[in-house]
Amino acid sequence: MIIRKMYPEQYEQACRYLQENGKSSILDASYEVTMRVDDIEYQLRLQPCPKRQLAVLQAVKIFYMEEEIKYELILDNLPLSILLELFLIQHTSTSKNKAVSLK
Known part of the structure; x- marks a missing residue:
């Protein structure tokens, strides 16, 4: 699990995107x-947290191999961190995340 603190505008945009486009069950605090x-294709399980934080709980990698669909559960922090950064780059448009360092 990775937790990342964000700028207020970036956090609001990410939460708005999750509410409008994410899938969630009735009593579920996270979005897929x-x-x-x-x-x-990756399915990310994201959860908004207090104090402008966003958590990546897990990801599932979906790929085709020999005309079969394969699934791989990702729990390692480095790939989760990179996937979170890519999600934020794609779905938030603040000037602060234009120059992103993946260090």
């Missing part, structure tokens, strides 16, 4: 969103 990177 789909994101495509090259030819691979």
Whole structure:
């Protein structure tokens, strides 16, 4: 699980995107969103947290191999962190995240 603190405007945009486009159950605090990177699809489980923080709980990598759909659960922090940054770049438009460092 990765937790990232964000700027107020970026946090509001991310939460708005999750509420409008994310999938969530009635008593579920997290949202599931789909994101495509090259030819691979990822399903991210994101949860807004207090104090302008966003958590990535897990991700599932979905890819095709020999005409079969394969699934890979991602729990490692480095790939989760990178997927969170890509999500924020794609779905928030603040000037502060134009120059993103993946350090």
